[in-house]
Amino acid sequence: MSERVDLSVDFAGLRLANPVFTASGTCGYADELGDFMDVNCLGGFTTKSITLKPRKGNPTPRIVETDAGMLNAIGLANIGLERFIEEKLPVLERMTPAVFVNVAGETIGEYVAVAERLATEQAVAGIELNISCPNVEKGGISFGTEPAQVREITAAVKKAAANRLLMVKLSPSVTDIAAIARAAVESGADALSLINTFTAMVVDIETRRPVLANRTGGLSGPAIKPIAVHLVNKVYREVTKDTGTPILGMGGIRTASDAIEFILAGASAVAIGTWSFIDPGCAAKIVEGLRSYCAAKDIANISKLVGSLEAGRNLAH
């Protein structure tokens, strides 16, 4: 039966071999994972955030472990658009997963410049817009926390890269994530990805200072999974179920069971982040786990599961 399971999904018109991605910033530029799994078994791949100019990133410590999670403040360290296109894109081009290049910037102009350039590259299936960065022109407030700014940046990037899929990545550190999701979809987002990390802090009680050089960092890992499932479900119910916009769900996924929770809650595809650090081959295992689950449940096509959460009480517990 398991050979007959169809794991392929339609993702905003793109046919993916299966719904499993690796998450931005947790999988290098793909070649690093090659020793641990066949990267071609993935449905999709999202790169580290790319900016117009190279960025050195923050001083260390850049990470600290927390219970069932970790904080990171890498500071968008990346090699910049030109070197990315020259050195990394050719590697990605040879792979079968759909490549989404994650784009970040401090001004709308920067986002637009990067998106315009990427849209001319054959290897790029889509752009993942990281709007959790501070907008320097608007006094540093994050692009992703105000619906008006989300509309402006989404529309501008959509126009600059009209021939590529635009996926907007949402921050959970907002009052109403559905309002942000709606703003993105109404301004041209073809897909949404959620969630990015939660802003958090760990204190060293000996030195009375935050552990991270950046003071705060983003919380990821198993600790955030139940919140992420809830937020995916909220955005699905309140926004994307009606518009048909696919969601790339993520946050703390370790196993196929975790991935299925996201899919039932409304995600069309899922991304594996932090867990790749502990088990760099886990994304491949999750693809196989999804296949076994579908086989055991007689589900011919995994896309039937998307958003199929039942109404009513759960009497199994």
Place this chain on the structure above:
Amino acid sequence: MSQISSSSKKGVFSATVLANRQIGQRFHRLRLEFSADGARAFAQFKPGQFTQVDLSSAALPPEQDTPADLLDASRRELLLRRPFSFADVTAEGDKTFAELLYCVVGPATLRMTTLSSGDRVSIIGPLGNGFRILGDKKTALLVVGGMGAPPLQHLAKTLTSEHAEIEVVAFAGAKAASELPFEGRLDEISQQLGFSLPEFTKYGINSIVATDDGSAGYRGLVTDRLQQWLDEKSGLTPDSVIIYSCGPEAMLAKVAEIARDKGIDCQVSMERRMACGIGLCQSCAVECRVDDSSQTTYKLCCEDGPVFDGREVVFV
């Protein structure tokens, strides 16, 4: 891809614990055996390379066996693997044995103490770049600070077994005798004769010990001993000497400065907090000079290091 190249690349391997022996107040040695794929991959393990060890499924020691200052830390859950180098690696037939020398400092190393013979651990490796052995050197100085000992013990073995023409001298320093991770004979006569650290003596290498409080060897900093030793050997040509060092960053900075002033090559093994160890996360940045300019860039400790040229690192 050929069988040989694929078997020596890095991967996730399982190792079996053969022994876990306490060698000091906070120091232990874990003896591991790799078989099959792991044995092939780790037979190539170079001194200064490292591994990422998963200790999340090892048990905590009972509360009464936990040092009081680590009780709070022992409550923390483990998520990430931890980076460790090896103090010794031996390949015998289709098996490879490794010695992991560790200091108990937090939740992961506390759990490591409960591993016992027959237990299995998941290890990612071999990772990073080890020490580079340069053919034109006649003298190699190994400078150890506290827990920096493991990769230099391994290097001592490789140097003496594969480069017998190089004369090796070991320097080891710590705050106090109890913080030296050696099964040493710290009596005065052994120290004066340079025999106090059997981990080096067994390779025919003399060692010079220094502690801040004078509880073993010379009182004072190991870097002062190094400086003095170099000053006394004025006959050495700087080009023929190399310093290899691993230890606290402040010590490495001083070692690199001494080497630079004397015009001696120097390689330092750096430590950073690592989430992945394999180049995925960019957490392990080490600030490095760009050639001889005033510009700097961040390199990755896990992929570009952990061994760096002493001249290139901007120490914190």
